Every structure is written in structure tokens, then in C-alpha cells.
Amino acid sequence: MKKLILFASLLLIFIYPNFIFAEAKKINIGYQKSNIFAILKYRGSLENEFKKYDVNINWIEFPAGPQMLEGLNLGSIDLAATGDAPPIFAQAAQADFVYLGHSPANPKSEAIIVPENSSIKSINDLKGKRIALNKGSDVNYLLLAALQHAGLNYSDIIPVYLQPSDARAAFEKGATDAWAIWDPFLAEVETNLSVRQIVNGENLVPHYTFFLASRNFAEKKIKYVEVIIEQLIQQSEWVNTHPQETSEVLSVSTGLSKDIWLKALQRANYGFIHMSDDSFAKQQKIADIFVKARLIPEPVDVKKAQWIIKEN
Numbered sequence: 001m002k003k004l005i006l007f008a009s010l011l012l013i014f015i016y017p018n019f020i021f022a023e024a025k026k027i028n029i030g031y032q033k034s035n036i037f038a039i040l041k042y043r044g045s046l047e048n049e050f051k052k053y054d055v056n057i058n059w060i061e062f063p064a065g066p067q068m069l070e071g072l073n074l075g076s077i078d079l080a081a082t083g084d085a086p087p088i089f090a091q092a093a094q095a096d097f098v099y100l101g102h103s104p105a106n107p108k109s110e111a112i113i114v115p116e117n118s119s120i121k122s123i124n125d126l127k128g129k130r131i132a133l134n135k136g137s138d139v140n141y142l143l144l145a146a147l148q149h150a151g152l153n154y155s156d157i158i159p160v161y162l163q164p165s166d167a168r169a170a171f172e173k174g175a176t177d178a179w180a181i182w183d184p185f186l187a188e189v190e191t192n193l194s195v196r197q198i199v200n201g202e203n204l205v206p207h208y209t210f211f212l213a214s215r216n217f218a219e220k221k222i223k224y225v226e227v228i229i230e231q232l233i234q235q236s237e238w239v240n241t242h243p244q245e246t247s248e249v250l251s252v253s254t255g256l257s258k259d260i261w262l263k264a265l266q267r268a269n270y271g272f273i274h275m276s277d278d279s280f281a282k283q284q285k286i287a288d289i290f291v292k293a294r295l296i297p298e299p300v301d302v303k304k305a306q307w308i309i310k311e312n
Contacts, residue, residue: 025054025055025056026055026056026057026058027046027050027055027056027057027058027078027079027217027221027224027228028058028060028076028077028078028079029041029046029057029058029059029060029077029078029079029080030060030061030062030068030071030072030077030079030080030081031059031060031061031062031068031080031081032061032062032063032064032065032068032081033061033250033253033254034183034184034250034253034254034264035081035209036081036103036209036232036235036236036239036270037059037079037081038249038250038253038254039235039238039239039246039249039250040231040232040235041059041253042249042252042253043235043249045231045234045235046227046228046231049227049231050224050227053224053227055224060076060077063163063164063165064086064134064137064163064164065080065082065083065085065086065136065137065138066082066086066089066090066134066135066136066137068080068082068086069082069086069087069089069090069095069097069212070090072090072095072097072212072214073090073093073094073095073096073097075214077214078213078214078217078221079211079212079213079214079217079228080097080211080212080213081209081210081211081212082138082209082210082212083110083137083138083139083182083207083208083209083210084138084141084205084206084207084208084210084282084283084286085136085137085138085139085140085141085286085290086136086137086138087099087210087212087283087302087305088283088286088287088290088296088300088302089136089290089295089296091287091300091302091304091305092287092290092296092297092298092300096214096215096216097212097213097214097215097305098212098213098214098215098218098305098306098307098308099210099211099212099275099279099280099283099305099306099307100211100212100213100218100225100229100275100307101210101211101229101232101272101273101274101275102208102209102210102211102272102273102275102279103208103209103210103236103269103270103271103272103273104208104269104270104271104273105206105207105208105269106201106206106207106208106209106267106268106269107200107201107202107203107204107205107206107207108200108201108202108267109182109183109186109200109201109207109264109267109268110138110139110142110180110181110182110183110186110200110201110205110207111142111180111181111182111186111197111198111199111200111201112126112131112139112142112143112146112178112179112180112197112198112199112200113171113178113179113181113186113189113190113195113196113197113198114177114178114179114195114196114198115174115193115194115195115196116194116195116196117194118177118178118196120177120178120198121198122150122198122199123146123147123149123150123152123198123199124150124151124152125198126147126152126156126157126177126178126198127152127156127157128156128157128158129157129158129177129178130157130158130160130175130176130177130178131143131157131158131159131160131176131177131178131179131180132160132162132167132170132171132176132178132179132180132181133159133160133161133162133167133179133180133181134161134162134163134164134167135159135161136295137182138182138205138207139180139181139182140180140290140295141205141286141289141290142180142199142200142201142204142205142207143157143159143180144289144290144293144295145204145205145289146199146204148289149204153293154293154294154295160175160176164181164185167179167181168181168185168189171189172193178198182207183264183267183268184250184254184256184260184261184264186264187256187260187261187263187264188256188260190263191257191259191260191263206282208279208282211229211232211272213225213307218307219309219310222309229272232272233271233272235270236270236271236272237270237271239265239270240269240270240271243262243265243266244258244262246261246265247259247261247262247265275306275307280302280303280306283302284301284302284303287299287300287302
């Protein structure tokens with residue numbers, strides 16, 4: 001019997017040489033058409049780096065951060081890049097991931113907008129109004145922080161939870177009074193519709209992009225994670241110094257014009273910063289605000305998602 005099992009195993013390796021090592025030969029990365037991973041995808045930098053490891057990069061597109069972290073939770077992707085809020089909701093849903101690092105702050109790249117002729121002039125005027133937003137996204141935190149700053153509660157407004165494409169249609173038709181949205185959707189609507197910002201993230205929220213990995217991947221594939229971080233650093237430097245070329249890449253990726261992307265890139269700063277006590281404290285503040293607003297059912301300890309490199 002043992003000889004038969006050994007023969008069958010050898011036969012599998014002979015017929016399917018990648019069968020035994022399939023898990024180690026692929027990295028699944030979640031991305032949105034507009035984030036830094038889209039740059040890496042379209043420039044092929046990770047594919048080039050991982051050739052030496054004989055590893056394939058598999059890109060899986062998501063419409064926004066909350067949906068991407070559902071994928072991370074389900075194990076369909078190994079890595080993701082999202083805004084401030086989605087990791088909090090993911091932790092509340094018991095997702096097992098770790099924070100690898102984050103971008104510099106980009107508070108001006110998200111805002112709450114209204115039609116140009118709207119009677120809404122300030123956050124206080126949002127009381128009783130319908131506000132479109134993607135639930136669990138970074139603008140969910142912007143809206144909460146803005147309301148809190150104005151002395152209002154989340155219950156004082158009527159949230160209308162829609163993904164960006166549906167939210168734009170509702171906003172344009174007047175089905176919502178305001179829209180909490182981020183770039184490049186913000187830059188697109190500012191370019192093509194008559195709108196104005198009543199507030200952006202400046203002095204309210206940092207608006208980081210966080211780089212996340214499943215705990216299993218981060219702990220078992222440390223070398224791979226290091227290669228990815230190095231590429232995030234290198235490609236971020238390229239983006240910051242090549243806005244014209246970046247706008248061309250992202251225009252192809254998203255179908256939005258280069259002018260829209262140049263507008264968005266003017267208020268964005270790309271990079272990779274390792275997690276610190278301060279960045280965890282800022283994330284904990286978000287988690288606590290969401291609990292208070294009853295958007296998540298119970299407290300979340302953000303630092304439980306800290307990446308700890310274990311010695312072999």
C-alpha cells in the first residue's frame with residue numbers, strides 16, 4: 001500500500017509538475033482601478049520582480065475598499081490597499097489580516113459635495129438631508145468626523161448607502177442632497193458637473209491608504225512582502241515625480257481623462273510609511289467613533305492586526 005501511495009504521488013508530480021507547489025506560485029492582489037496597485041499592475045513592476053522567484057501575480061479588481069476586504073476575509077486575495085475605514089469594518093467582521101504600512105496623509109482627496117445652487121452652505125445645513133456614501137469606506141469616517149465637529153450626530157442625517165457609480169447617478173438626478181466621495185470620482189464630478197465642496201478632509205481626517213495582507217500570507221511569505229513593499233516605495237516615488245505619465249496610465253486604467261487625473265494627482269501624495277504607535281492610535285480613534293455611532297456592533301482593538309515578524 002505504501003509503495004502504491006508513493007507511486008501515485010510521483011506520478012502526480014510527473015504529470016502535473018506544479019501540482020505540489022501551486023500555492024507558493026501565485027500571489028493574489030486586490031486592487032481598485034485608481035490606487036497605487038493599479039500603477040504596479042499596469043507598469044508590470046511586480047511581475048518583473050517575481051520572475052526570479054517563479055511566482056505569478058494575479059490581479060483581482062474591486063469597486064471599493066469594503067468589497068476588497070471581504071475578499072481578503074474570504075481568502076480570495078493575499079494583499080489589498082484601502083482607505084482608513086474599511087479595515088475597521090473588516091476587523092469587526094473578524095477578518096484575520098495585518099497592517100503592513102500606509103501612505104502619507106491625503107486629506108484633500110476626499111470631500112462632501114453639493115450642487116452649486118444648493119442651499120446647503122455648511123455641515124450644519126446637512127441636518128435632515130440625504131447624503132450618498134459608500135458604507136464602510138473612508139468617506140464614512142469623513143462624514144462622521146465632520147458631523148462631530150459641527151456638533152451633530154449620525155442620526156441627524158439620512159445616509160444613503162450607494163457605491164460610487166450609483167451614488168453619482170443619484171446625486172446628478174437630485175435624489176440625494178449631498179455626496180461624500182473621494183478621488184478620482186471627486187475630480188470627475190468637479191470637472192463635469194456644477195458642484196462645490198462644503199468640506200474636505202483637511203483638519204478633520206488624515207485619509208491614509210493602508211496596505212494590508214492576510215495574516216497567513218504576511219507571516220509565511222515575509223520575503224515576498226518585503227519585495228512588494230520595496231516596489232510600493234519605488235513606484236510611489238515614480239508617481240510623485242511623473243504626474244503626466246501617471247495620468248496616462250490611470251486614464252487607461254479607469255477610462256477617465258488625463259485632465260481629471262491631473263486634477264486628482266495635484267492633491268495626492270503617494271508613498272509607503274511603516275506602521276507606528278501614532279498610526280495605530282489614529283485607526284483606534286476611527287474604530288471608537290464607529291462604535292459610538294453604532295456602525296459596528298462592539299469595540300475593536302486595532303493593534304491586534306499588527307504585523308509581527310516571527311523568527312524562524
